[in-house]
Amino acid sequence: MFKTRFAVVFLTLFLAAITASAQKTDTSKKDSVKIDTALLNKYRIDPPKNALPVRVRALQIEPELIPLSMLDYKVNYWHKWITFGLNFSQSAFSNNYSAGGVNAIALGTNFDFKTEYNKAPFDYTAELNLIYGISKNKGQGSRKTNDRIFFDNKIATQLSKHWFFFGSLSFESQFDKGFQYTDASGAVLANPLLLSNFMAPGYLTESMGFEYKPVKYFDLRIGTGTARQTFVKDTTIYHNQPANYGVLPGHTFKNDLAFQIVALLDKDFMKNMHINARYALFIPYERPLAYTSHRIDAILTAKVNRLINVTVNGTFLYDKSTSPDPQGTEGMALGIAYRFP
Structure with a gap:
């Protein structure tokens, strides 16, 4: 009986040992097998998709206003130019200089x-022109060589590409007294004759009409309605100036209604050369055509370098209220001129 039980126990333990060894070997082999994930993904079964309909809205793009802070920039509609010139000349001679000569300063x-x-369409232009020259020769007093005050203002509104309707106001006179030093024959007068003074004459001109401006450097004013006031504040001038600038002797004021044409040219016609010219035609309505006046003022400037230049200026005038004959003046100088900007 005992033997039988022992045999059964032994047999059970033996079988358990064999089973455990077989499981260990099988597990080791299973852990060492490589799994092909691509093959698994091939046969993967995904869950069924949602069969319900899906609503898709169309893409809409709308502008959205975003507040912006503007830069602090301002448009300047004003333009300004200033030109200042100074010309000086001097000559000196010894007392025994054989060729002769007179010491002079100008x-x-x-x-x-x-x-x-x-x-646009509004335009305003103003110009102030001041000229004065003086010379002194040894043995003579100071004599002016040039003298002018001119101030012009114009307001215009644009009618078309090249035409404007304008109104203008201008003033013209001189700084100092003007004398005549010789008579008709050229002989020197012992007592120079006073011919002009400040506001003797002086002109104030109001005009309105149409302006033609085809290019920036040229414009033509046609003043169909023009009035000019002539002032002669020094009533003693008529003794030496019979015409008295059109003002009755002893009076200081005269008014004329007229038709006026003014042409202006301001252009660099070469690299270092500039011309500024003004032509004025004045036809009084209440006087004969013989009293039509013409005046041309021109300045030609040639720059040597930034500061040094040569200027040639001239004036032509025909006005029977001033003189029965044409008048003119011309001057040339080398000096310093500065223009800015």
């Missing part, structure tokens, strides 16, 4: 200021 100045406001 000084000339000019100042030109121009400003413009242009914001």
Whole structure:
């Protein structure tokens, strides 16, 4: 009986040992097998998709206003130019200089200021021109060589591409007294004759009409309605100036209604050469055509370098109220001129 039980126990333990060894070997082999994930993904069964309909909205793009902070920039409709010139000349001779000569000093100045406001269709232009020259020769007093005050203002509104309707106001006179030093034959007068003075004459001109401006450097004013006041504040001038600038002797004022044409040219026609010219035609309505006046003022400037230049200026005038004959003046100088900007 005992033997039988022992045999059964032994047999059970033996079988358990064999089973455990077989499981260990099988597990080791299973862990060492490589799994092909691509093959698994091939046969993967995904869950069924949602069969319900899906609504898709169309893409809509709309502008959205975003507040922006503007830069602090301002448009300047004003333009300004200033030109200042100074001309000086001097000559000296010893007392025994065989060729002869007179010691002399001459000084000339000019100042030109121009400003413009242009914001279509409105346009405003103003120009101030001041010229004065004086010379002194040994044994003679000081004598002026040039003298002018001119101030012009114009307001215009644009009618078409090249035409404007304008109104203008201008003033013209001189700084100092003007004398005649010789008579008709050329002989020197012992007592020079006073011919002009400040506001003797002086002119104030109002005009309105149409302006033609085909290019920036040229414009033509046609003043169909023009009035000019002539002032002669020094009533003693008529003793030496019979015409008295059109004002009755002893009077200081005269008014004329007229038709006026003014042409202006301001251009660099070469690299270092500039011309500024003004022509004025004045036809009084209440006087014969013989009293039509013409005046041309021109300045030609040639720059040597930034500061040094040569200027040639001239004036032509025909006005029977001033003289029965044409009048003219011309001058040339080398000096310093500065223009800015």
